[in-house]
Amino acid sequence: MSEDVVNEIIYRHYFESGDFNGIPVYKLQKALGLSLPELKELTRELIANENADCVFGNVHPNAHIKAYSEITISQQLEWLDQLEFSEHFCLYPSKKFLSERVDKTSYTDRPYECQLALGAGQLDYRVFDISVLEYYRNDPRYYYQTDFINGQISIHDEFYESESMPEHDQILLQSFGFAFDDDFNRAVAVFIRYLSDLSPEHQKIWKAKEISGAYKLHPDYYRNSLLGDWGTRISLFDAFLQEIKVINEMAEIMGKKQLFKSDYYEQKPDEFGFLLRPTLREFNNFVLLLDKMMSDNINKEFFAGDIDLEKDEVRSDGKIVVTQRGTIALLDDWVKRFFRPVDPEPIEDMLSSFRKVRKLRQKPAHKIDENVFDQKYFKDQRQIMLDAYDAIRTIRLILANHPRVKASPPQIGKHLKEGKIWDI
Numbered sequence: 512m513s514e515d516v517v518n519e520i521i522y523r524h525y526f527e528s529g530d531f532n533g534i535p536v537y538k539l540q541k542a543l544g545l546s547l548p549e550l551k552e553l554t555r556e557l558i559a560n561e562n563a564d565c566v567f568g569n570v571h572p573n574a575h576i577k578a579y580s581e582i583t584i585s586q587q588l589e590w591l592d593q594l595e596f597s598e599h600f601c602l603y604p605s606k607k608f609l610s611e612r613v614d615k616t617s618y619t620d621r622p623y624e625c626q627l628a629l630g631a632g633q634l635d636y637r638v639f640d641i642s643v644l645e646y647y648r649n650d651p652r653y654y655y656q657t658d659f660i661n662g663q664i665s666i667h668d669e670f671y672e673s674e675s676m677p678e679h680d681q682i683l684l685q686s687f688g689f690a691f692d693d694d695f696n697r698a699v700a701v702f703i704r705y706l707s708d709l710s711p712e713h714q715k716i717w718k719a720k721e722i723s724g725a726y727k728l729h730p731d732y733y734r735n736s737l738l739g740d741w742g743t744r745i746s747l748f749d750a751f752l753q754e755i756k757v758i759n760e761m762a763e764i765m766g767k768k769q770l771f772k773s774d775y776y777e778q779k780p781d782e783f784g785f786l787l788r789p790t791l792r793e794f795n796n797f798v799l800l801l802d803k804m805m806s807d808n809i810n811k812e813f814f815a816g817d818i819d820l821e822k823d824e825v826r827s828d829g830k831i832v833v834t835q836r837g838t839i840a841l842l843d844d845w846v847k848r849f850f851r852p853v854d855p856e857p858i859e860d861m862l863s864s865f866r867k868v869r870k871l872r873q874k875p876a877h878k879i880d881e882n883v884f885d886q887k888y889f890k891d892q893r894q895i896m897l898d899a900y901d902a903i904r905t906i907r908l909i910l911a912n913h914p915r916v917k918a919s920p921p922q923i924g925k926h927l928k929e930g931k932i933w934d935i
Contacts, residue, residue, distance in 0.1 A: 514557065517563075521602050558591070562607070564582070564604075564605050565600055566600065567587075567600060570582065574600055577633060578633055578634040580632035605630065620712075620714070622714055636701060636703065636728065637717075641788075642788045658749050663684065666682065678710075682713050685705050685708070688701075688736065692725055693725065696889075697785060697935075744933045745932060750932045751896075753776070753924065754904050755808075758903070761910040765910070770910075771808045771810060773804075783801075789884060789889045794892055805868055809839075811841060817845055817849070818848060821833050821836060822834055843862050846862075861905040
């Protein structure tokens with residue numbers, strides 16, 4: 512049997528399948544009229560001559576898609592000898608074979624579909640400058656959701672098949688995640704399968720933002736997407752919101768008003784996450800949002816009856832006026848009145864974090880250099896968010912000591928209780 516004939520059958524099936532599928536062994540066997548032992552030997556020759564790849568179910572449960580492309584010839588031949596050669600295997604044209612046959616010019620506007628046509632694995636991923644997400648986050652016509660481990664982008668129903676929005680912009684990105692290099696620089700990661708489903712216009716948008724380097728998938732994105740695992744931890748931002756929710760539940764158990772006016776749990780602000788662009792403006796906007804979720808969000812009614820909500824101040828003309836006390840001052844007074852730990856440092860750190868966020872917010876809102884671009888803002892934001900989370904968690908631990916909360920504690924998720932939080 513001529514290898515050229517077999518190569519043509521495999522090649523034709525790959526493109527006629529409509530989804531770059533491999534040809535099942537049983538179908539090839541039927542087309543060639545060979546026995547399984549004969550087909551196994553032919554497969555060995557095809558692999559050794561770099562004309563075909565064999566996809567085994569031990570790599571990915573669905574052998575009908577080529578999940579990964581970087582499986583060596585020696586590894587394929589080893590598996591061919593070790594595994595039972597059955598009809599569940601699929602054969603694909605090799606990268607080398609495709610590079611000599613595929614007309615790349617026909618994919619000029621579809622760079623990621625081109626990569627699949629040239630033999631890339633559907634679960635091979637590419638990494639992108641994180642600012643690529645701004646396009647979708649800032650456009651209200653898109654549903655943009657991410658917990659900074661996983662994410663998804665889709666068009667809102669009202670704009671789907673709407674004449675007010677070009678069809679090429681009505682896209683769906685089924686899944687994206689994040690990746691890191693050795694210095695923990697963040698990037699967006701997307702599997703080629705999902706990139707290839709984008710319209711040509713959006714494939715080019717992402718291609719323009721593609722970056723190179725040794726980036727590894729976020730550990731839990733890898734588990735969620737490739738292993739079907741729920742993951743080992745939750746994101747820093749989700750943990751922050753869950754802490755506020757639990758704190759409010761504790762306050763109600765204590766017979767008091769909620770400590771925070773909103774837990775933002777059901778409607779998390781899109782901007783509440785890691786910066787998409789390291790500029791002073793983005794950093795300042797995040798700090799403003801964070802302060803609204805912390806100091807501005809404190810409910811003064813929680814303290815009613817326990818401490819004074821107002822204070823007397825003497826004006827320069829000698830008259831006494833009554834003023835409202837700030838939320839951080841109220842929190843400071845209340846905690847120190849009702850909670851006296853052996854080590855006061857965690858409380859001081861908690862209050863310091865609230866004050867730091869407030870101070871950063873109070874800096875001039877508009878400066879000439881507000882749009883300065885500096886990678887340090889990624890690190891600055893991460894640190895301030897870590898401190899803010901520790902502050903909120905400390906409040907939860909304080910309220911957990913209240914007798915009523917001890918007697919009837921709210922349900923706390925395992926990840927939160929054990930502090931299994933991703934800080935990347």
